[in-house]
Amino acid sequence: MNAYTKYFVKKSGWYLLTLFIALLLNFLLPRMIEGNPVSTIASQVSQGMTDSDSIKKVYDNFAKEFGIDKPILVQFGVYLKNLLSGDLGTSFGLYPRPVSSILASAVPWTVALQLPAIIVGWILGNVLGALAAYRKGAFDKILFPTALFINSIPFFTLAIILLYLFGITLKWFPISGGYDFQMIPHFSLDFILSVIRHHTLPFLSIVLVTIGGQAIGMREMSIYELNADYVLYSKLLGVRDSRVARYVFKNAMLPQITGLALSIGTMVGGSLICEIVFSYPGIGTWLFTAIRQLDYPLISGCTLLIAVTVLLANFTIDIIYGFVDPRIKAAQMEEN
């Protein structure tokens, strides 16, 4: 077995275990609701229903889904089995629509919003941070406090302010939804333009906050590297400045990749709340609705999906990191 395969297998094992813990938490925590969750839920869903047969049907349906008459371990088994077949239960709020179909309709919106925003914010933030450390002077004096301030604003706050400024006061961009509400989603230029216009503000608010956090981290790492002995030595040797800058950038970049892996959970969480501000038709808005309606299956569907996605993102970054970081390669060589 070569060194990288070993690294890969070990990482995969850890992530599988973490996934299991995440599933366990997702299963156990909602079952801590006091009393019998099914009767609490069924009475909420069937509010306004007078026909006792249909009330009983609702109750039986959820009792079966939760499997409350069985011991907790068997319930967990049922839960895992349902998960594997893609069954996330039935929504209370939109009864009898299955949770998986709601999530499937929301995922493309969230992915199309967050993935580009986080990547763009990450790249811009790193470039700006490196520049601030390298140029110092006025550029740094302005950039650093600004970045620190933007980073202190919660995602949704910046979103609300952008919404108010550009959406309501200046009327440059629409204030809610993923596309004009009178349109039917179809493939045409009009529709795509409408999607882009609705996409702009939430996209900007995520990008700006991400730039703030990343620029601070990159600036700090670059200053640290710039003061390292190898920089002084290269300068004394007469190595060109642009080349030294490249060394510094490369070295400062590595921790930023880990940084991305570790902060992706927070970013995704923040961006989800950002969606709520713009009533963007993604997972965040559904989560908000679900919480307001105490729609437990939908809540745990959302949290599960987010947790699994964040795990996957981390796993991907870890795997890439194994290729990129020479220290990991060296450690593998030594072990062999």
Place this chain on the structure above:
Amino acid sequence: MAHSFGILLRSPKFLIGAIVTLLILALVLIYPEINKNDPLSMEALAFQPPGNGLLLGSDNFGRDLFLELVYGIRTSLVVGLIAGICATAIGLLLGLLSGYIGGIIDNILTAITNMFIVIPSFIILILISVSINSRSSMIVALIIGFTSWPWTARAVRAQTTSLRNRDHVNIAKISGHSTPRIIISEILPYIASYVVMAFILQVASGILAEASISMLGLGPYNTISLGIIMNWALVFEAPVSGAWWAFVPAAFAIAIITFSLYLMNTGMDEIFNPKIRS
């Protein structure tokens, strides 16, 4: 101690951050003594603009927003502080244990820490909050604290591991000092400045976490916090009504508080970590 505090005061970043934080503290402690009105009492019509004796106008319920803001900042600060203490205490304890003792305990604790770093704490926060029916601001603070320790634990462990084999620690070991005593008198002083900095960051992120969770509608009941003010503004569509005073001041308050905390942290970092001094 007095010496390092003296050095700190020479850092402009730390000084600005500390002064702003103290001013905000003074405001939220003194103002309720001057204006003894109930922040939840209705004073005017809904969404009145600033003026007419109301410094920041009124919210959707016609309540005095400035008074609400003062109480909101107070709750948010308390929540952040409790969450910060809780997270730092757990992180410090686990980090010291796994870093100093090492071996199998280290392996287990590190594995747990790594897992909880990867599982978004935001998700655990939502799941716990949804399951608890009566949430006081105290409970919200504790939940935030219990979900945000992994960072501190990981960093403290790394520092403790590097300190464990230093000569002064070995001498203490040979002298037959007990483990708790070695940790307290030989390890803790070296990481104290780092722990204080981590604590400040935990307070800031606790305030942000409270704001986020309240925004989702999972905030504490029967109280006003900055997140709850924002949640009301959004639920009652203040932006659409053009009532900027219902959300901009609260948003700004969150940003100012966390900004001054971050600034204090950066200032301390530059003092205690000479390598990044620019």
